[in-house]
Amino acid sequence: MSSLPRISCVILCHNYGRYLDRAITSCLEQKRGDFVLHEVIVIDDGSSDETESVCLRHKGNDKVKVIRRNQQGFGQTLTDAFLVSTGDWVAPLDADDWFHPSKLRTCAEAMTGEALFIEHWEHVVGSDGELMLHEPHPGGNTSTLLVQREAGLSLLPASNEIFFHALREAGRGVAIRDPLTFYRVHPRSMTDRRTPGISQDYRASVCIALSDRLRVMDGNPPAWADGRRLRRIAWHFRALASGHRVESAMQRGKRLTAMLHIPGMLTGTLRARDPLTPWLRSLSSTIVGRPLVRLTTGQERQADS
Template sequence: MSVPSVTIVVINHDYERYVGEAIRSAITQEPGGYRLTDVVVVDDGSTDGSEYVYATFPAARVVRQPHLGFPTALTRAVTEASGEWVALCDADDAFEPHKLRTLAPVLARQEISFIQHAERVVDFSGRLFVKDTHPGGATSTLVMRTAHARDLLPVTNELFFHVLADLGRGAVLNDPLTRYRVHAGSMTDRITPGVFAEYMAHVCDDVAARLDALTSSPPAWAQVAELDRLRNTYRDRAATYRADAIKQIERGVLR
């Protein structure tokens, strides 16, 4: 059996303060049971000092694009991967050094296309923000089989890749293998009532539309009936998020 290969892709826009830690955590992964083919940085039009940080990591390949937003950068991250698996990392997060070594036995399982693992939540300075670990689910806690992730492109956010788990091709690990950073400059507004719920409603709509498109030419890992069922599930989720957004706005608080 061949050793599974992995590409790590760091996605950055104006996170000069944090991106060096993210890249370092990628290129210094402990060996064991996998092959790290490359470390890629997708720079989404940064205008801060990120370029100077990249220059200190010649082992990382930097792919630059104009500032097109997270959906385009996330899509580009998957298309740039050369490994059988792609591990994503937001530039304000970082991997634990044993992440890929821990995941290696799961990467070797042919029936698995999607891995989600737990995370430690830290503050802007890297100190533990909450005592307990979080189950993950966001970008930096996901590793996908590259070919199958590409079937879902273009994507709006990482929820698209959860489709692989929804269809029975996922594995969940309780090991906290990412340091997820909470800080004032985080991308998504989770404070203003209704904003995040409405955002997630739009994402679910987009996932449903992608699943609908896939039914005309289903990938090898899914059947038409499964795609139809899951499309309807995401449409229902969109409606639930939209109703929740309305309630939050009416109350003026997050539920």
């Protein structure tokens, strides 16, 4: 039996068949390192395009497994990535993105000590795969994470990859500045960053759901955090939710509404014992009447975290 970490690459796909082959190949063609590529799982979430035929091209590869089912949505597909995989670590991948050949080798070097969560930077590319930004971009989204599977299971069901950020806030995360994923921006990307406030409202709802989950876990803490730490992390995500709501209101031109969320953000920040800098930035934004986040136009991209 190998003592090297076994990594499950799990590809989340709904009608991204035109991109899927590159995603699968990027997992199979990883450079060798101190890890075992345990499996590559494609979860086809009710696709009606060429996804099935693309999967058939890899039918003869024992490493590739395909799960086809009726559409259940992103959250359930992300949850299933942890339920159906059997490796020590899970590397989720949106089917329209792909991994750098050195991703698993580089991340495996960080799978030591207390690490349960690894995140790294990314290259932002267009629908044709050409670079849109010359400089690497911070990650935090689905395709830039690796999560120790047992720790990930403790946070299920997950509606979004933000749920696993709780492991980072518990002091069990490692950040790598290498851009190890190619994040594709195209007209059919799942996240709407062009309509004012939509992305921020969504992230606020995810943060609230995660905060509520952590409070429930307080009664029976997981191995990676005690009750006190869970409560502080829950307040951290409450503060984040308020910050997203401030930004949403500012993008919609509702300055008074934004001001109403400032006290909640401050309360969460203080209870979490977080730095005041994000709160001060949001306060400044509402005072000067200028949103912190510029809406995307198809030529730029904001972080998911």
